[in-house]
Amino acid sequence: xxxxxxxxxxxxxLLLPATxxxxxxxxxxxxxxxxxxxxxxxLRPTYDFIGWANYERIFGAGNFTEVIVxxxxxxxxxxxxxxxxxxxxxxxxxxxIPGRTIFRILTMPPWVVPMAIGIFMxxxxxxxxxxxxxxxxxxxxxxxxxFPFLAYGNSAFWATIVxxxxxxxxxxxxxxxxxxxxxPKDLYEAAWTDGAGRFYRFRxxxxxxxxxxxxxxxxxxxxxxxxxxxxIWILTQGGPSGSTTTMIIDTYKxxxxxxxxGEGAARAVVICIFVSLFCIVYFRAVRNLSGGLAK
Amino acid sequence: xxxxxxxxxxxxxxxxxxxxxxxxxEAATKxxxxxxxxxxxxxxxxxxxxxYAGIALFLFFILAPFIEGFLVSLKPLSQLFSSPYSFLxxxxxxxxxxxxxxxVPALGMHIFNSFFLSxxxxxxxIAIVVPAAYAFAxxxxxxxxxxxxxxxxxxxxxxxxxLIPLFRLMRALGFLNTYxxxxxxxAAFLIPSSIWLLRTYLMRIPRELDEAAWVDxxxxxxxxxxxxxxxxxxxxxxxxxxxxIGAYAQQFIFALTFNSKTEFMPLPVGLFGFFGRQxxxxxxxxxxxxxxxxxxxxxxxxLQRYLVAGLTAGAVKQ
Numbered sequence: 001x002x003x004x005x006x007x008x009x010x011x012x013x014l015l016l017p018a019t020x021x022x023x024x025x026x027x028x029x030x031x032x033x034x035x036x037x038x039x040x041x042x043l044r045p046t047y048d049f050i051g052w053a054n055y056e057r058i059f060g061a062g063n064f065t066e067v068i069v070x071x072x073x074x075x076x077x078x079x080x081x082x083x084x085x086x087x088x089x090x091x092x093x094x095x096x097i098p099g100r101t102i103f104r105i106l107t108m109p110p111w112v113v114p115m116a117i118g119i120f121m122x123x124x125x126x127x128x129x130x131x132x133x134x135x136x137x138x139x140x141x142x143x144x145x146x147f148p149f150l151a152y153g154n155s156a157f158w159a160t161i162v163x164x165x166x167x168x169x170x171x172x173x174x175x176x177x178x179x180x181x182x183x184p185k186d187l188y189e190a191a192w193t194d195g196a197g198r199f200y201r202f203r204x205x206x207x208x209x210x211x212x213x214x215x216x217x218x219x220x221x222x223x224x225x226x227x228x229x230x231x232i233w234i235l236t237q238g239g240p241s242g243s244t245t246t247m248i249i250d251t252y253k254x255x256x257x258x259x260x261x262g263e264g265a266a267r268a269v270v271i272c273i274f275v276s277l278f279c280i281v282y283f284r285a286v287r288n289l290s291g292g293l294a295k
Numbered sequence: 296x297x298x299x300x301x302x303x304x305x306x307x308x309x310x311x312x313x314x315x316x317x318x319x320x321e322a323a324t325k326x327x328x329x330x331x332x333x334x335x336x337x338x339x340x341x342x343x344x345x346x347y348a349g350i351a352l353f354l355f356f357i358l359a360p361f362i363e364g365f366l367v368s369l370k371p372l373s374q375l376f377s378s379p380y381s382f383l384x385x386x387x388x389x390x391x392x393x394x395x396x397x398x399v400p401a402l403g404m405h406i407f408n409s410f411f412l413s414x415x416x417x418x419x420x421i422a423i424v425v426p427a428a429y430a431f432a433x434x435x436x437x438x439x440x441x442x443x444x445x446x447x448x449x450x451x452x453x454x455x456x457x458l459i460p461l462f463r464l465m466r467a468l469g470f471l472n473t474y475x476x477x478x479x480x481x482a483a484f485l486i487p488s489s490i491w492l493l494r495t496y497l498m499r500i501p502r503e504l505d506e507a508a509w510v511d512x513x514x515x516x517x518x519x520x521x522x523x524x525x526x527x528x529x530x531x532x533x534x535x536x537x538x539x540i541g542a543y544a545q546q547f548i549f550a551l552t553f554n555s556k557t558e559f560m561p562l563p564v565g566l567f568g569f570f571g572r573q574x575x576x577x578x579x580x581x582x583x584x585x586x587x588x589x590x591x592x593x594x595x596x597x598l599q600r601y602l603v604a605g606l607t608a609g610a611v612k613q
Contacts, residue, residue: 010515011434014426015442018486021423025483026449029460036459085353092349097338105599106354109361112540112591114409116547116563117584120570121360124367124577130375132363136382170357198342227453230547234567248455255459256552268456279451283444 030272036265043259054266063242064250064267071226071246074161078225081165083218086172091202093173094180104177111170119234122163126150126235153243156236160244163231168221179213180206219282223275247271361588368392368581375577392586395579398569401557402583405565409587412477412550412561413542419482420489420538425531427486428493429519433505443494449487454480454548465553476553477546477561485541489534496530497523533601540591562587 037054041047058064093104110118125132128148137143149159183206191201229248232238238245238253245253251271255264338346367375369387396402430436431443454461461480462471470476500523508518524531546561554560560568566587569580 007434007515008436011430011436011439014430014519017423018427018446018490019442021483022446022449022486025461025464025480026452026457029457029464030452032460032463033457085356088349089353092346092353095338095346097343097346103350103354105595107357108595108599109588109592110357112544112595113588114544114546114563114591116567117587118360120566120580120584121364123570124581125360125363130577132359132382139382166356166360223451224453227455229453229455233548234570248453252455252458256462261459261463264459268459271456272452275451275456279448282451283447 033265033268033272036262037269039262039265041261041265047262050262054263058263058266058270064270067245067247067250068270070243071248074157074244074246075222075225078161078164078168078228079218079221081161082168082172082221082225083214085165085169086176086217087214089169089173090176090180091206093177104174107170107173109170110167111174115167115230116234118167119163119231122159122166123150123235126159150236151240153240156240156244160232160235163235164225164228167231168224172217172221175217176210176213179210183209216282219278223278223282226271226275226278247274364581364584368578368585370578372576372578389582391576391578391582395576395583395586398576398579399565399583401560401565402586404558405560405562406587408474408559408565409543409546409561409563410590412474412481412546413539415474415478416482416485416542417535417539419478420485420542421531421535423482423486424489424493424534425524425527426519428490428497429523431490431494432497433502443490446487446490449484454484458548458552461549462552470553472554472556472559474559477550477559480549480553481542481545484545485538489538492537493527493530493534496534497527500526536594536598536601540594543591 038049038051039047040050040053089107093100093107124130126134126149128134128146128151131149133149134143134147138146147155149155187205187209188201191205196204227248228246229252232244232246232249233252236244238249247267248271251264251267254260254267366382366384366387368391369389370384371386371388371390374381374385399405427446431439465471465476465479468475468479470479504522504526505518508522513521547563547567550561550564551567554564557565562583566580566583569575569583
C-alpha cells in the first residue's frame, strides 16, 4: 500500500461518522420523501403505491399553484427587505464613529436568541388592542382605532414578512460588515488622495467589491426564507383563511395536521425541486467566489 | 497562528486596528502630516447626525420587540388589558418573574431541557465534525470536492421539508417522545456548516507540522491528536459556541412534532403551549421568555468577537 492510498483510507475513515450520520438522517429521509410521494401513506401502518395520483391531485384541484405563487411573493419581499436593510445596517455600522462596538453587539440578539421567543414578542406587538404597533400608531393619531394585524389576510401577510426580515437582518448585516472590512484600506486612501468623495468611494469601491458577498448572502437568505416555518406557524398557523400559507406550512398542515403523509410528501418533493434549483445557483456563486480558496 | 480567527474577529468588530498599524499606502505617503490619515474617517456634523439617526432607527427595529417584551413583563395584567395604550408601565414590578414559576410549573424543567439538548447536540456535532473537517482540510483524496459539496447541500433542506420521513424514522427507532427525537435530527442540520467552518480554520495550520510529525515516525492518528488538535483548540471552541447557540435558537419544529411529553419539552415549545391558551398571561410569558433569553445575551456580550469570527470566517474571504 502506497502512502497516498493509506492517506485516502485514513481520510475516508475520518469522514465515516459524518457521512453515515448525514446519510441516515438527511439523505435517507429525502429518498423516503420521494418514495412516499407515490403512495397513499397515512396513519395506518400499510400503504399502496398509487403512481402519480398525489401529484395529479395537488396540481389538479385546490389551490396549490396559488400557494406556490404566494410563497414566491412572500420570499421575494422578505429577501429584498433583508438585503436592503442589512446593507444599510452594514454601511452605518462600518462608520468610524464612537460607540460602534456597542451598536454592533446590539445588532445581534434577533439572530441568537431562541427564534420562537422572538416571535412570541412580535405576536404581542401585532395585537390590536394592547400591542405596541397599534398602540403607538393610535397615540400618534395615524390609526383611529385598534388594528389587529394578524386578523386580516393582507396585514398578516406583511406582518409575517416583517418578522422574518427582523430575524434575518442581523446575519446579513454582520456578514456584509465583515465583507466590507475585508476591502483593503489602501484603495480608499488612494481614492481619497485623488479627491474622491465619500459617496463616490462607496459607489466605486465598496459596492463592487462587496458584490460577491451580497450575492452569496441573498442566495443564502433566499433558501432560509423559502424554508421558513417557525414564524408563520407561531404567528398565524397559515391563516387567516390561508393568506399566510406558504409551501412549507401547506406541507406541514397536509402531513402532520391531516395525517396525509403521501400527499404531504408530494408537496415536499415540489419544495425540494425548487430548493435544488436554488442550490445549483448557489454552488455556481460559491465556486466563483472561492475560486482562490482551494488553491 | 492559532489566534488568527480571534484576531480577525476582533478587527472585524472593533475595526480600530487600521488606526494603529501603518498601512503600505501610509508608508508611501509619509510626506503628508500624520493627522491626514485620520481625516479620511472624519465626518461633518450633519453626516454624524445622519449616521446616528440611521443607527438609532436601525437599532429600534432590531430591539423594539425586546423593549416591548421587557416592558410587558413589568406591567400587571390588569394594565396590559386596559386602554388607552401606554408604552411605559405604570407602577411596574417584577412580580411576573415570581408568578410565572407557579403558572408554568414545568418552567424550570423546560429551561433545563433547552440547555441539556443544546449541550448534547454540541458534543455530538463536535465529535463528528473534528475528524471530518481534518480530512477535508488535509487530504486530497478522490471525490473530496463532491463530498464536501454534498455536505453543504444539506444546508439547503430544512427539517420542515423532511418532517414526514423523519417522523417515521424516529418512530421506527423508538425515539418519539424522548430526548433523542430532538437531539438526533437537531444535530444533523448543524453538522455541515460546522465542517465548513472548521475546515477553513484547519487549513491555516501549516502542513509542515504534519510532515514533521510524520518524519519523526508519528502515526496519522497521533498527529491529529497531539499536533493538530491542540493548535485547533481556539477554532474548535468557536465552533462549539456557534453550535450551542444554533442548537439553542432553533429548538422548535422537531420538539413540537416529535415530542408531546411536557417533561422533555425545551423552553420555546413549553412556552408555545402557554402562548396558545385562551387567556394568555402575557406578562408572565414575556418574563419567562426573558429568562430564556438571558443566557444567550450574556454569551454575546462576552463572546461576540469569537461569534463574529466564527460566523463570518468560512464565508467572506480567507
